[in-house]
Amino acid sequence: MVALTEKVQTRLTMQTLEIAPDTIALRSLDWDRDRFDIEFALQNGTTYNSFLIQSEKVALIDTSHEKFRQLYFDALTGLIDPTTIDYLVVSHTEPDHSGLIADLLQRAPQITIVGAKVAIQFLEDLVHQPFERQQVKNGDRLDLGNGHVLEFVSAPNLHWPDTILTYDHKTQTLFTCDVFGMHYCDDYTYDENLSLLEPDYKLYYDCLMGPNARSVLSALKRMNELPPIATIATGHGPLLQHHVTELVDRYRRWSQAQAKAETMVAIFYLPEYGESDRLAEAIAQGIQKTDVVAELVDLRSIDAHEVRELMGMATGIVIGMPSQSGNDAAHTQALLNTVLAAAHSKQTFGLFESGGGDDEPVYPLRNKLQEAGAREAFAPILIKEAPSEATYQLCSEAGTDLGQWLTRDRSIKQMKSLDADLDKALGRISGGLYIITAKKGEATSAMLASWVSQASMEPLGITIAVAKDRAIESLMHVGDRFVLNVLEEGNYQPLMKHFLKRFPPGADRFAGIRTHAASNGCPILAEALAYLECEVASRMETPDHWIVYSTVDAGRVSNANSLTAVHHRKVGNHY
Ligand SMILES: Cc1cc2nc3c(=O)[nH]c(=O)nc-3n(C[C@H](O)[C@H](O)[C@H](O)COP(=O)(O)O)c2cc1C
Known part of the structure; x- marks a missing residue:
């Protein structure tokens, strides 16, 4: 060695x-x-x-x-x-x-x-x-x-x-x-x-x-x-x-x-520029965060029979629209026609196009899928320039939206399945209110959290329970940095309301919010009562959350006389 x-x-x-x-x-x-x-x-x-x-x-x-x-x-x-x-x-x-x-x-x-x-x-x-x-x-x-x-x-x-x-x-x-x-x-x-x-x-x-x-x-x-x-x-x-x-x-x-999973999304794409495969992978990763299986289907190495078979199993479809001028344009078009012929109203779809010009062939395809009764999970993603971190983030979040739509019935059922007494007793566990803000390269994200707790003294450390399908989860892997912004009692509503909005994939979650940069590069919210600069040290997996343990390197309180906003719950199966 x-x-x-x-x-x-x-x-x-x-x-x-x-x-x-x-x-x-x-x-x-x-x-x-x-x-x-x-x-x-x-x-x-x-x-x-x-x-x-x-x-x-x-x-x-x-x-x-x-x-x-x-x-x-x-x-x-x-x-x-x-x-x-x-x-x-x-x-x-x-x-x-x-x-x-x-x-x-x-x-x-x-x-x-x-x-x-x-x-x-x-x-x-x-x-x-x-x-x-x-x-x-x-x-x-x-x-x-x-x-x-x-x-x-x-x-x-x-x-x-x-x-x-x-x-x-x-x-x-x-x-x-x-x-x-x-x-x-x-x-x-x-x-x-x-x-x-x-x-x-x-x-x-x-x-x-x-x-x-x-x-x-x-x-x-x-x-x-x-x-x-x-x-x-x-x-x-x-x-x-x-x-x-x-x-x-x-x-x-x-x-x-994976192969046995009930809910599967087939992602049809053509790895033309070495780009669309990365985009397809980012969408797949976003889908898999929701516990839905994504299957990448390279249009170069599949035949019509296999396409029909996959379409019979898929509850979701994503199509990476190839440019029309590729070598195998006729073959690809024939396979896409097979996809369209098999699409039906119980399916949910999303489209992306990379390296395309201004002709935007996704739109005719979108019309046909909608005519077949399929529901669109996210607006078409049109990538005209070389993909950046923000592009991959957009694709991943779009994939998560699609996965969440497909699992919504399952999620509602799970929420309802708790015994009423137990649910109320669990609801007596309360926490503070915090906004986590993260920045990794060009990608930024934020989330309201209350499942936050101090977890160690030497070194100083905290844990946050982050649901597996949260957008910010991708920016909270080991070595990543973030800021924990502590919200102030009596003054938390505007920030809480803002960050609880349903943001479309790739949206700038900080638009209209005053921030300044922490020494670890992540945004500090100007209206927060206090902030802590953190670095993820390890993650523990539970069935639906990651328990993210992070060390705390720096922090500050803006108003020594104020208290942290506390979040009292009624039931245990909501935050
Ligand atoms: C009071 C409150 C506390 C929350 N605490 C947490 C939390 O600790 N962990 C978590 O994963 N989500 C928590 N959430 C949910 C997220 O804040 C919110 O649903 C999320 O930002 C939306 O998902 P997205 O960021 O992936 O789009 C909480 C929501 C509320 C209303």
């Missing part, structure tokens, strides 16, 4: 080490990746893992993110002359693993690219130069000599349409790229400490794999045909060796639960 390195000093580093006979991992360590991708919310950085198998033939499995160009090639050329590499296995073509393929081919044009049919097609557009290729499908094998026989497992939609897994029969290592990965960066190479990794493993599954649960189950079935797996060499985060069975089983359990 390598010594732990100071995060501040080591933004981008490389780690190379032997993980099995003839097999070296080249791990690009990105200590504090801060892009607003939902699956990075836990802020533990990430790694991009590439692998070199040196036998009679030499194979490289995946490359790295382009930001590691120099570091990656320094490490690779330190190990091998690239012109002696025979194969590059492309597990999938997402830029964080394929970003250096063009550079590699320039240095080593003799390399044969091995990948799924869709991956090879995609690479033709990406690398702009001729290359040797070997298209593989499930069960195909590639013999590197000395027992290193690579067997490929097809895993479409995990989380790209072209994903393959690669099993080395000699070392019993399964190279999985995104699958079983997590965004977690430290010097440990393996998964020794499961409890440290669990939150990242689950979040990554929820964001990238959960919306493809059926495909995950199919891939797991294919994986079952393989001999035992000693190591899972992932493309992100630690390699799995200590908890392989347990972690694979979690994918199975989570995906089975």
Whole structure:
């Protein structure tokens, strides 16, 4: 094990080490990746893992993110002359693993690219130069000599349409790229400490794999045909060796639960610009906050029969409107017609369009869905410029609105199900009134809260119970900062009324409210009696809330003679 390195000093580093006979991992360590991708919310950085198998033939499995160009090639050329590499296995073509393929081919044009049919097609557009290729499908094998026989497992939609897994029969290592990965960066190479990794493993599954649960189950079935797996060499985060069975089983359990769910939203989209997939994922994440299953459906890799089947199960539909000029415009239009023909009045829908011009093709589609009697959950989202954090926030909140609409009957039933005496007794628990305000990059949010309590003295800490489907929940992950604004007795009504409004997705919740910035960057409400600057330290899950434990770094009272507004309740199943 390598010594732990100071995060501040080591933004981008490389780690190379032997993980099995003839097999070296080249791990690009990105200590504090801060892009607003939902699956990075836990802020533990990430790694991009590439692998070199040196036998009679030499194979490289995946490359790295382009930001590691120099570091990656320094490490690779330190190990091998690239012109002696025979194969590059492309597990999938997402830029964080394929970003250096063009550079590699320039240095080593003799390399044969091995990948799924869709991956090879995609690479033709990406690398702009001729290359040797070997298209593989499930069960195909590639013999590197000395027992290193690579067997490929097809895993479409995990989380790209072209994903393959690669099993080395000699070392019993399964190279999985995104699958079983997590965004977690430290010097440990393996998964020794499961409890440290669990939150990242689950979040990554929820964001990238959960919306493809059926495909995950199919891939797991294919994986079952393989001999035992000693190591899972992932493309992100630690390699799995200590908890392989347990972690694979979690994918199975989570995906089975998703596939069985009663309420499902099908999100049809076309990953045209590498943008609409991120938007679709943000909408899916917003939907899943409400305990509704979202299923991402890439229009490039589905046929009309499957569309009809999904439409028969879906209670909600989201369509990411593709631009009309794409290569497969006729095929896509035919599938959209199938969606429209199957839409009915019990369904709820939402539309988004990215990279579009001024023709706004969502509107004719909207008319047709409304004619079929379907109900619109949120106004069409039209993205004309490169998406920002605020765009993803808008998509996530739109998804939550859709999910909440679909679960409204369930929520009302739950509220009514409490025994009357118990309900009244529970209602005697009271709290203060607070507004939580948060800012993360460009994204801001606020919420009225009363389930707030001090929870520790050294360090000073508080807990807040935040419902899982709250908009602000996305800005309250470990490491995030916020301000707890304390409302004043006799003077809380205007703020309470303002923040209890039903805000449309992406709305600026601070419009018309006087604020100034706290030292942690979050808004302090000028009318608050006191404020506390907080940082989320950990979260505990209950069935419907996150108990967010946060340390408190600074605070101030504006009027020493005033008291906190107190909230007395009548019943326990309302706030
Ligand atoms: C008096 C009162 C106290 C509340 N306290 C909490 C709370 O502690 N936690 C919570 O998740 N929601 C609480 N809520 C609900 C949210 O303030 C409110 O419904 C929410 O801002 C709307 O959801 P959204 O922000 O996701 O759009 C409370 C509501 C009221 C009326």
